[in-house]
Amino acid sequence: MALPMNPMDEPRLYQQTLLQDGLYDLLENDKLVDCVLKIKDKEFPCHRLVLCACSSYFRSIFLSDLEESKKREIVLEDVEPGVMGLILKYLYTSKINVTEQNVQDIFAVANMYQIPSIFTVCVSFLQKRLSLSNCLAVFRLGLMLDCPRLAISARNYACERFQLISRDEDFLQLLPSELAAILSNDNLNVETEEEVFEALMNWVSRDKENREKELPGLLDCIRLRLVSEDYLKEKVEKHKLISSNPEMQQKLQLVKDAHAGKMPEVKKSKSKEEEDGGAENDGESKDKDEEGLLPSILNDNLRFGMFVRDLILMVNDAGAVAYDPSGNDCFLASLSTQIPKNHTSLVTKENQIFVAGGLFFDEQNKEDPLCSYFLQYDPVSADWLGMPPLPSPRFLFGMAEAENSIFVLGGKELKEQEHMMDSVLIYDRHSFKWGESEPIPYPVYGHATVSHNDTVYVIGGKGDNNCLRKMCAYDAKRFEWKELAPMKHARSLFGATVHKDKIYVAGGVTDSGLTDSVEAYDIATSKWSDFVPFPQERSSLSLVSLAGSLYAVGGFAMIMQHIRCHNPATVQQAFHSGDNYL
Known part of the structure; x- marks a missing residue:
């Protein structure tokens, strides 16, 4: 419902409309x-009057004593006729068709001819359409056209999504000053300063010959006091571009001294009176020094991203709920209809959340x-971002990560025959493209997948109608599979996670029904051992390792309901208590 108009504004609006309509009528009829x-x-x-009223550029020409001010014909260079046609129509009608294809051209012309109204329209258009694919380009455009409002909006958008943006090709093409504006920002959404350092070194390595000289200045943007002393010594100090540079070594020494509790003395600037010898009192000079600043490297x-909480995100086709273990509290994280009901999810080492599954019709292919959805959760907007769809639709598959890639492993075809699959799809997070990797040694579905130190583990599942004990591992660096010690109990549709350098598996379905058994696999010794049984036989649960504890969430279980003994409300409460047992 539109807000009621202020009666005081009505005459103004009517007059503006009448004036604009009249001017456009004069133009149309020449x-x-x-x-x-x-x-x-x-x-x-x-009309000169319209141009003067809307553009300070034309006003300066027509009101000057220059020869051009008396000419009827004004020749304009460096502008396309189509763009100027759109701008002139806006000056007379307040209507303009701004699109993603023409906005930069309109923006540049509005800036060149100093037409603030169109400038504002373009800024608003770009701010509303900021995305992962264009935010850095819009940031650079804002700097080029000297528009702080647009540049700051785009920079903040990029900083909030730094983990994604830092992998983008546009990030690696930033100028040193543009990169410094991002790396020095307090709003960077990173959990550790190590991520910022590595992003800087990736940028330098893209054009080492020309960018190495920029490194001493850009290193000041990295807050090295926030990295661990071991990382500072092994990764920063010993980096070949830093270890050979005396200036940067001197800066690192300041950081190491600060770690040890020794801060540099801040030089104080003397007041002008003292320099002139005029500040004396009984033979003693007054202390009029002003305190200086510490070096920026300190x-x-x-x-922003370092003020984080450990949360468990529970996702279904209606939305996502976040559970805070420290406060034993839940809150709504997202409402969305984009998530397919049948999906698999993955949380990466950088705490990025991906979901794949369902059936998607890709008109471009x-x-x-026929593809499957592939989505990524954006915690800033609390929404899901569409990623390149999964080219081979499937269900009951596994997802894992290694070597900065996402793996989709096995499953069943999402087609009429529902064939078991051994194929492995791999998503390159640098190129944003899907490809194929070495297949699993055997077809499998309903299995569990985890990753540890760039090794992907495929555990259990079903093959040829029987549950499996098998476990195999894929070395993403050597591109090879190998078979490992099998589980003690064959199972499918169970929970699995890596917790304190061990792989834990819990619950699931066996050939005889549900199970409550839990096993742990020691990665170092390659041996399985029994663990404390789960309090309830349950399948399709999720295991989560968080803040030193192991959590089990969701799943299916057999619940006994005695209708004669409990009313419906009590039964419902009992079901929730069992289902949320942690």
Whole structure:
């Protein structure tokens, strides 16, 4: 419902509308036209009064004593006729068709001819359409056109999504000053300063010959007091581009001294009176020194992303709920209809959340249009971002990560035959493209997948209608599979996670029904051992390792309901208590 108009504004609005309509009518009927803008082979009749009122550029020309002020025809260079046609129509009608394809051209012309109203329209358009794919380009455009409002909006958008943006090709093409504006920002959404350092070194390595000289200045943007002493010594100090540079070694020494509790003495600047010898009192000079600043390399202010809490995100096709273990509290994280009901989820080492599954019709893929959804959760907007769809639709598959790639392993075809699959799809997070990897040694579905130190583990599952004890591992660096010690109990549709360098598996379905058994696999010794049984036989549960504890969430279980003994409300409460047992 529109807000009621202020009666005081009504006469103003009516007059503006009447004036604008009248001017456009004069233009359409070629009345009182006293100026023609000539651009290449196109001519645009218009009124000097309108141009002067809307553009300080034309006002300065027409009100000057220059020869051009007396000419009827004004020749304009460096502008396309189509763009100027859109701008002139806006000046007379307040209507303009701004699109993603023409916004930069309109923006540049509005800036060149100093038309603030169109400038504002373009800024608002770009701010509303900021995305992962364009935020850095919009940031650079804002700097180029000297528009702080746009540049700051785009920079903040990029900082909030730094983990994603830092992998993008546009990030690696930033100028040193543009990179410094991002790396020095307090709003960087990173959990550790190590991520910022590694992003800087990736940027330098893209063009080492020309960028190495920029490194001493850019290193000041990294808050090295926030990295661990071991990381500082092994990764920063010993980096070949840093270890050979005396200036950067001197800066690192300041950081090491600060770690040891020794801060540098801050030089104080003398007041002008003292320099002139005029500040004396009974033979003693007054202390009028002003305190200076520490070197920027010693900045230890926490970034935005460092104020984090450990949460468990529970996702279904209606939305996502976050559970805070420290406060034993739940809250709504997202409402969305984008998530397919049948999906598999993955949380990466950088705490990025991906979901894959369901059935998606890709109109751009003419050969095989049936795909599965592939989405990423954006915690800033609390929404899901569409990623390149999974090219081979499937269900009951596993997801894992290794070597900065996401693996989709095995499962059943999401087709009429529902064939078991051994194929492995791999998503490159640098190129944003799907490809194929070495297949699993055997077809499997309903299995569990985990990853540890760039090794992907495939555990259990079903093959040929029987539950499996098998476990195999894929070395993402050597591109090879190998078979490992099998589980003690064959199972499928169970929970699995890595917890304190061990792989834990819990619950699931065996050939005889549900199970409550839990096993632990010691990665170092390659041996399985029994663990404390789960309090309830349950399948399809999720195991989560968080803040030193192991959590089990959701799943299916057999619940005894005695209707004669309990009313419906009591039964419902009993079900929730069992289902949320942690």
